[in-house]
Amino acid sequence: MAKIRKPVKKVLYGEEERKFYWSEGDVHIQSGVIKEKDLKNSKVKTHLGKELICMPANFIDQTERIERGPAVIRLKDIGIILGNIPLDAKTKILDAGAGCGMLAAFLARTSKNVTSYENNEIHLEIAKRNMQLLGVKYKLKKKDIYEGIEEKNLDVITLDLPEPWRVLPHIETTLKVGGSIVAFLPHISQVERLVTEAKKTCIVVKVCEVIEREWIVDPPRLRPNHQGLMHTAFLVFLRRY
Numbered sequence: 001m002a003k004i005r006k007p008v009k010k011v012l013y014g015e016e017e018r019k020f021y022w023s024e025g026d027v028h029i030q031s032g033v034i035k036e037k038d039l040k041n042s043k044v045k046t047h048l049g050k051e052l053i054c055m056p057a058n059f060i061d062q063t064e065r066i067e068r069g070p071a072v073i074r075l076k077d078i079g080i081i082l083g084n085i086p087l088d089a090k091t092k093i094l095d096a097g098a099g100c101g102m103l104a105a106f107l108a109r110t111s112k113n114v115t116s117y118e119n120n121e122i123h124l125e126i127a128k129r130n131m132q133l134l135g136v137k138y139k140l141k142k143k144d145i146y147e148g149i150e151e152k153n154l155d156v157i158t159l160d161l162p163e164p165w166r167v168l169p170h171i172e173t174t175l176k177v178g179g180s181i182v183a184f185l186p187h188i189s190q191v192e193r194l195v196t197e198a199k200k201t202c203i204v205v206k207v208c209e210v211i212e213r214e215w216i217v218d219p220p221r222l223r224p225n226h227q228g229l230m231h232t233a234f235l236v237f238l239r240r241y
């Protein structure tokens with residue numbers, strides 16, 4: 001059985017913002033070795049004299065080290081999801097499918113009660129291990145959401161699976177009036193079908209995609225990066241009436 005990965009304790013930034021994660025033991029990188037006892041939160045040097053900047057790891061660093069399996073949702077999409085749903089200490093959320101549990105982890109940090117359904121045993125175990133690694137708590141259930149939802153009085157349902165329109169028949173008894181649904185869909189044909197079917201019971205608040213363009217700001221190089229992630233998915237935001 002796969003082991004839970006060790007949490008990242010420190011991040012080391014080298015030249016051109018190259019990043020190294022450290023959990024335990026001495027650091028061995030191309031530019032030399034740094035002894036564990038020398039890893040202070042400041043500038044540190046390898047035995048070959050290369051300087052790196054060392055700092056404590058945060059939650060985002062941990063998310064970069066989670067165990068992968070199914071496609072994982074990206075930070076650019078998580079950001080817009082979190083910004084478009086009502087999140088506070090009272091929010092009750094149902095998420096499906098959990099996948100490696102990335103979105104569920106962010107939701108769990110910002111709301112009261114998160115349950116995530118996953119119908120694939122292997123993915124479920126990955127999500128379980130990642131939950132421990134990330135130090136978050138949510139309920140993880142081995143369940144096919146197309147067959148129904150057990151939770152009631154939900155404020156939000158997040159859907160990252162191929163046929164979200166198959167969840168619509170279950171919202172009347174589980175999602176509060178005014179409650180939000182967010183669907184993450186790679187193909188526009190999926191968006192068309194979801195929006196068409198959702199209009200019978202929901203307001204379509206927004207359909208969008210997020211294109212993140214990173215810039216290089218290292219004078220005299222002041223320009224967008226040549227490479228970038230162009231498409232992950234479309235996002236559909238609905239509210240039940």
Ligand SMILES: C[S@@+](CC[C@H](N)C(=O)[O-])C[C@H]1O[C@@H](n2cnc3c(N)ncnc32)[C@H](O)[C@@H]1O
Binds near residue numbers: 102103
């Ligand atoms: C793309 S991954 C989800 C990624 C995840 N939301 C994240 O935060 O990274 C899609 C997951 O949905 C699961 N899935 C597909 N259909 C499902 C269903 N009917 N009920 C529950 N889970 C389902 C798949 O097994 C897969 O793990």
